Amino acid sequence: MPGRAVKGRRRLLSLAIRLGIVALGAGCAVPLHAEDAPWSTRARTVAAYLDQQWGQPAGWGASEPWQRFVIVDALIDYERRTGDRAWRGRVDAAVRNRAGLALNDDALWAVIASVHAWNGDHDPALLDYASDTYRRLVTTYWDDRCQGGLWWDPARSYKNAITNELLLYASTQLYLATGQQAYREWALRIWSWISQSSMIGRDGLVNDGLNASCRNNGQPYFTYNQGVLIGGLTDLTTITGDPAYRDLAVRTALTATRLLSTPGGILREPVPSIGSDGFMFKGVFAYHLGHLLDDMPAGPDHVELLRWSQANAEAVWQASDAGMRAIGSDWSDPASAAGAASQVSGLNILLVAGASADPGGPHL
Known part of the structure; x- marks a missing residue:
């Protein structure tokens, strides 16, 4: 041997x-030592490993169907921040692959990624898919049960945080793409419902969903729930001009980074085992945190969140043996299980670390 x-x-x-x-x-x-390597180089290394290990003609192996669209968003963000178009072909094929989508939140991940891909190539079919799917969801699965909210599944068994957060974020992104006032109105309507739903605690953290009595069901504060909420609130400030929404996003981000981290400050899910879906959760949080940092004004909160992001990115880089091994699903445990989703989660935190050295835009 x-x-x-x-x-x-x-x-x-x-x-x-x-x-x-x-x-x-x-x-x-x-x-290369840490002080020598720009974050863009590290991100490029991690993206190349993703493609080498899991790349397929219309997506990535070792990932769930909904995760395909989070990977698309990560690579679009990578291109935006670095100017590297190496993965454009992979993105173009994957975003048009809707196989395996079963639940309403699955469909919304695809809607969001389709809008982001349309921003790049303006293929009308992508925006048509996004708007048609959005319209179908709100006309079919938003009802008066619990005074509103979108059902998670076609069987109408659960109203939860992630589905409605994604609907909020899809609304803001569609409004920014099209300028159609209906999307802005829906965004404000959805936020009004979420804010009164009892899913968000006083500290700004959002739990998993509602029980049969339409009250907070006490389930864990998964990191991706915090991330998508941050994304929607950040966009609400963009489309309304009201900084109060972004202030709420900052509150959620600070609480999440302080309370959902190990004693050493590394982001971790609040339960020991979350399955393959959970491999992507921290990446979703990191993606939206990066966009919040881009939009935040300078100040101590920006400094704290950026330093936290860079510490987590450094931990991911070191645990991956400087990009020579897969990034695990637990950033504090190099031996944790890995896959395409955990690799992209690591890519997203590397992009955050390099993107926001100063408020106001990408800096890799």
């Missing part, structure tokens, strides 16, 4: 050289 080990090391070294994560000097390969 020694020959196989040597070949493996040679293959990894070759990959490292191609990805630009080693520097040649004095006739030997010298790994």
Whole structure:
């Protein structure tokens, strides 16, 4: 077996050289240190590993159907922040693959990614899909049970946070893309319902959903619930001009980073095992935190959230052996289970760390 080990090391070294994560000097390969490596280089390395390990013609292996669209959003964000169009073909194919979507929140992930992809290539079919699917959902699955809210599933068994947060964010994104006032009105209507639903605590954290009596069901504060809420609230400030919404997003972000982290400050889900869906949760949080940081004014809150993001990104990078191994689902445990979704979660926190060195825009 020694020959196989040597070949493996040679293959990894070759990959490292191609990805630009080693520097040649004095006739030997010298790994880049943290102070030498821009976050964009690290993000490129992680994205390349994703493609090498899990890339498929119309998506990625080792991921759930809804996660395909979060990966699309991550790679669109990667291109926006770095200018690297290497994954445009993969994005274009994956965003048009709607296979396997069963629940209403699944459909909304696809709606959101379709809007984001349309922003890049203006294919009218993408915006038509997004608007048609949105219209079908609100006309079919929003009703007066619990005084409003969108059902999570076609069987109408559960009204929960993530589905309605996604509807809020889809509304703001569709309004920003089209300028149609109906989407803005729906965004405000959905936020009014969410804010009065009892799912959000005084500290700004949102739990999983409502019970049969239409009250907070006491389920855990999953990180992706906090992330999508942050995204919707940040957009509400953009479309209304009212900074109060962004202030609420900052409150949720600060509480989540303080209370949903390990003692060492590394983001972790509030339950020990969350299955393959949970591999993407922290990435969703990181994605929306990055956009909040882009929009926040300078100040101590921005400094705290940016420093937290950079500490988490550094932990992810170190746990991945500088990009040479998969990023695990638990950022504080290098041996944790990994897949395409956990790899993209790590990519998103790396993008946050490099994107917001100063408020007001991307800085990788």
